[in-house]
Amino acid sequence: MDEKLPIVNFGGLSFNLANDISGLLACLIVIGLVLYLSRKPSLRPGKRQNVLEWLIDFVHGIVKQSMPGEEGRKFYGFAFVLFMFIFMANQLGLILEINVGDYNFVKSPTSDPVVTMTLAALVLLMSHYFGIKKWGFGTYLKNYTRPIALLTPINILEEFTNFLTLSLRLYGNIYAGEILLKLIAQFMGSFGVVSFIPGALLEMVWQAFSVFIGSIQAYVFVTLSMVYMSKKLEQE
Amino acid sequence: MDKLVFGAALQTGDMLIYLILFVIMFAIVIKFAYAPVAKIMAKREDKINGDLDYAEDTRKKADDLAAKRNSELKNTRAEATQIVQNAQKSGETQRDQIVSQAQSEAQQLKSNAQKDAEQARVDALASARDDVAQLSIQIASKLISKELNADDQKALIDSYIEGLGDTNGSR
Numbered sequence: 080m081d082e083k084l085p086i087v088n089f090g091g092l093s094f095n096l097a098n099d100i101s102g103l104l105a106c107l108i109v110i111g112l113v114l115y116l117s118r119k120p121s122l123r124p125g126k127r128q129n130v131l132e133w134l135i136d137f138v139h140g141i142v143k144q145s146m147p148g149e150e151g152r153k154f155y156g157f158a159f160v161l162f163m164f165i166f167m168a169n170q171l172g173l174i175l176e177i178n179v180g181d182y183n184f185v186k187s188p189t190s191d192p193v194v195t196m197t198l199a200a201l202v203l204l205m206s207h208y209f210g211i212k213k214w215g216f217g218t219y220l221k222n223y224t225r226p227i228a229l230l231t232p233i234n235i236l237e238e239f240t241n242f243l244t245l246s247l248r249l250y251g252n253i254y255a256g257e258i259l260l261k262l263i264a265q266f267m268g269s270f271g272v273v274s275f276i277p278g279a280l281l282e283m284v285w286q287a288f289s290v291f292i293g294s295i296q297a298y299v300f301v302t303l304s305m306v307y308m309s310k311k312l313e314q315e
Numbered sequence: 316m317d318k319l320v321f322g323a324a325l326q327t328g329d330m331l332i333y334l335i336l337f338v339i340m341f342a343i344v345i346k347f348a349y350a351p352v353a354k355i356m357a358k359r360e361d362k363i364n365g366d367l368d369y370a371e372d373t374r375k376k377a378d379d380l381a382a383k384r385n386s387e388l389k390n391t392r393a394e395a396t397q398i399v400q401n402a403q404k405s406g407e408t409q410r411d412q413i414v415s416q417a418q419s420e421a422q423q424l425k426s427n428a429q430k431d432a433e434q435a436r437v438d439a440l441a442s443a444r445d446d447v448a449q450l451s452i453q454i455a456s457k458l459i460s461k462e463l464n465a466d467d468q469k470a471l472i473d474s475y476i477e478g479l480g481d482t483n484g485s486r
Binding site: 086087089092093094095098099102103106109110113114116117120121122124128131132135136155156157159160163164188191193194196197198200201 | 325326327328329330331332333334336337339340341343344345347348349350351352353354355356358359362
């Protein structure tokens, strides 16, 4: 809420250390988790491999919803990494919140619009890249006039709204969740024991719900990413 | 441009960091975890498909074999019936043959025996006739004490005995 941002300027770029550290942490957790789950894969899966295969199948299912055929195959890995990262990033702020002095160093990286916009930009730039690669630049531009030329401005506008809705939906959900967590924490400390016990209960309920929201938002983000990707790969 | 939506600050460095982080994470996760497991999953899918195909194949083969065996069994049964019938038939003909042969043999034997008996009777009759003739002549020659020529009287005696034989033969 009132925390100052630990901002460092370096080479003309400004770095918010809270984002960077928690992003790195989320990356490390994802890498550690999947490496732990994928040791010695075999045709007869063990417990760990089963978990990983379930996750992979789940993400494959998301991709298949919008790209059922062979075409979606090259996005399986990307969708998997994206899903795991956003999921971990969403949950990170619920389990970990590190403040040093007034500065906040670890939180959900997805509660910052810069991060979600980076991810959305990555996805949408990839969709444009694959669109041009498949159709060639001319056809790619002509696709904006489909189904009729009248819709061209709306089609162009849609590219920006896609970007904004994709990033801000994720940001808004996670940011609101964290704000409410902090508010409930403040409430817990406001009247001693009288507010601590109901506050703790409320906090637990809200944390559980935030886990749910975080999972749903990761699912929604990957689903929409794949929808935008498939839109660029097919002609109406 | 260092302000973004809702007055949140735009940290350009974060974008770069996140891009790099994502690419590194992508590379590591894909290379060391996702690719091997996905490969295993594809391999398992292939194996299951292959096994199912193999099972289907084997079942079809087993069905074919069963059908073939059934038809062969039917053939064999028919053949067995044929063989038994043939055996019966040939046994019957053989039996008929043996019986008829035996009958004809018996006929033969019987007729031979009859012929023999007839012969024996005729022989016995002839020899008896001779003996009677001889005896009659001897008796007669004793009675009349006169030498009778057997040859001269033979025709007479024979005519007697002929008469005797006729009354005897009718019996």
